[in-house]
Amino acid sequence: MTPTDTITIPRERIAELTEREARRLDERTQASRRMYERARRPLAGGVASSYQSRDPWPIYLERGEGPKVWDVDDNEMWDFHNGFGSMVQGHAHPAIGRAVTERYTSGTHFAAPTEDAVVVAEELARRFRLPKWRYTNSGSESTMDAIRIARAYTGRDDVMKIFGSYHGHHDTVMVSIGVEYDRIGPHERPVSLPYGGGIPQSTVDHVFAVHFNDAESMERRIVELDREGRKPACVIMEAAMMNLGVVLPEPGYLEAVREITARHGVVLIFDEVKTGICIAAGGAVERFGVLPDMVTLAKALGGGLPSGAIGMSEEIARVVEDGTVYQVGTYNGNPLGMAAARASLLEVMTPEAYEHLDRLNDRIVEGCQAVVDEYRLPGYAIGIGSKGCVTFAPVKVVDYETFKAHQDAELAELAWLYNANRGIFMTPGREEEWTLSVTHTEEAIDHYIAVFREMAADLTA
Numbered sequence: 001m002t003p004t005d006t007i008t009i010p011r012e013r014i015a016e017l018t019e020r021e022a023r024r025l026d027e028r029t030q031a032s033r034r035m036y037e038r039a040r041r042p043l044a045g046g047v048a049s050s051y052q053s054r055d056p057w058p059i060y061l062e063r064g065e066g067p068k069v070w071d072v073d074d075n076e077m078w079d080f081h082n083g084f085g086s087m088v089q090g091h092a093h094p095a096i097g098r099a100v101t102e103r104y105t106s107g108t109h110f111a112a113p114t115e116d117a118v119v120v121a122e123e124l125a126r127r128f129r130l131p132k133w134r135y136t137n138s139g140s141e142s143t144m145d146a147i148r149i150a151r152a153y154t155g156r157d158d159v160m161k162i163f164g165s166y167h168g169h170h171d172t173v174m175v176s177i178g179v180e181y182d183r184i185g186p187h188e189r190p191v192s193l194p195y196g197g198g199i200p201q202s203t204v205d206h207v208f209a210v211h212f213n214d215a216e217s218m219e220r221r222i223v224e225l226d227r228e229g230r231k232p233a234c235v236i237m238e239a240a241m242m243n244l245g246v247v248l249p250e251p252g253y254l255e256a257v258r259e260i261t262a263r264h265g266v267v268l269i270f271d272e273v274k275t276g277i278c279i280a281a282g283g284a285v286e287r288f289g290v291l292p293d294m295v296t297l298a299k300a301l302g303g304g305l306p307s308g309a310i311g312m313s314e315e316i317a318r319v320v321e322d323g324t325v326y327q328v329g330t331y332n333g334n335p336l337g338m339a340a341a342r343a344s345l346l347e348v349m350t351p352e353a354y355e356h357l358d359r360l361n362d363r364i365v366e367g368c369q370a371v372v373d374e375y376r377l378p379g380y381a382i383g384i385g386s387k388g389c390v391t392f393a394p395v396k397v398v399d400y401e402t403f404k405a406h407q408d409a410e411l412a413e414l415a416w417l418y419n420a421n422r423g424i425f426m427t428p429g430r431e432e433e434w435t436l437s438v439t440h441t442e443e444a445i446d447h448y449i450a451v452f453r454e455m456a457a458d459l460t461a
């Protein structure tokens with residue numbers, strides 16, 4: 001995974017290729033440029049979410065079908081972005097389309113429960129081995145409500161998270177992410193810093209971060225905080241980090257975290273907004289065989305409609321059921337989203353679908369690794385379920401510290417440009433991974449590998 005005889009790619013070569021590719025992309029996306037000129041007048045920054053921004057302009061999409069999307073310049077692209085992994089079902093899946101159409105003609109919203117909400121909860125309970133569920137409309141709402149429930153359940157205010165992990169845009173979790181390497185602080189006591197403006201310091205003061213893949217330092221921090229009378233209500237974490245490319249848990253890490261949190265009476269929340277429906281039927285819970293106290297879902301749950309869910313143990317659910325916590329929302333369990341989720345879970349994301357995703361992901365990871373080895377690039381391919389990436393780093397990334405210290409951001413940006421110019425749509429951002437859909441084919445995978453090979457050849461020419 002970390003070859004010792006890698007080459008050093010001249011920075012001038014990366015800069016030269018980046019300039020060439022950026023120019024080429026500008027030429028190919030002139031309709032997007034014009035759309036941006038128009039969009040930036042009524043839309044702040046010309047986009048609906050700051051994560052959709054891109055310099056010099058975003059690529060505006062027009063339509064998607066199966067594994068492909070088309071932009072407003074009519075460039076046809078294999079979609080490896082898939083709405084940050086929300087569209088693991090592929091675009092415009094007929095089963096989801098049928099369910100949504102049928103639901104639409106019978107009414108789309110009542111703010112009263114429907115049978116689909118029950119069926120989806122039954123299926124989630126089966127997949128994630130947690131008996132009780134509630135719904136939300138996004139990943140942020142799921143993590144916000146899960147943390148509130150954990151706080152009410154334990155009667156504590158403080159929260160522990162993993163340094164550098166993203167859990168959405170509510171205040172408590174917008175802490176200790178996106179921090180520059182020289183500001184992370186000591187490994188044992190990384191800093192708590194707000195991610196952007198508008199986050200009260202009083203909220204930041206309730207959040208403590210520890211590094212991924214280091215269960216011992218997590219326990220030491222819990223003990224220290226307990227001594228100060230500040231034992232955390234919960235640890236919220238991704239079982240595999242999905243915002244530094246892909247960082248997998250080292251053997252024994254999740255088991256140790258489970259044991260430590262149980263022993264200290266700290267609620268363990270697996271944020272499965274990204275991993276949930278995507279890396280196995282039962283997400284990280286199934287894949288790694290470790291059962292947390294709570295799970296948060298969103299993204300792929302709704303098959304393209306905004307939907308989220310929170311799974312919890314019977315004991316924890318009691319604070320919701322007895323009215324201690326108000327877990328509420330007008331659009332929670334929206335019938336249209338529930339119809340889509342039901343069709344997705346029962347008709348699309350079947351055992352065969354997961355086998356297909358695993359097979360394709362093995363192919364793309366092996367193919368990319370073969371290119372890395374052949375050209376002796378400083379990096380490695382890594383993946384799980386429908387997700388993966390090539391991490392451009394001379395050593396293995398195991399947490400945020402190693403990511404920031406070693407990831408070659410310029411190479412990651414160049415890879416994005418190569419893809420964009422050759423019919424592959426990826427998330428603009430060096431921290432993202434690919435997501436395959438059940439409609440992806442070997443042809444899509446082989447195209448991705450071929451583009452990566454072309455870049456490797458150009459870099460080493």
Ligand SMILES: Cc1ncc(COP(=O)(O)O)c(C=O)c1O
Pocket residue numbers: 084138139140141143166167168169238242271272273274298299
């Ligand atoms: C792990 C994780 N949790 C929560 C969220 C927030 O989800 P949303 O953007 O739907 O609010 C994200 C979004 O990227 C995420 O990756």
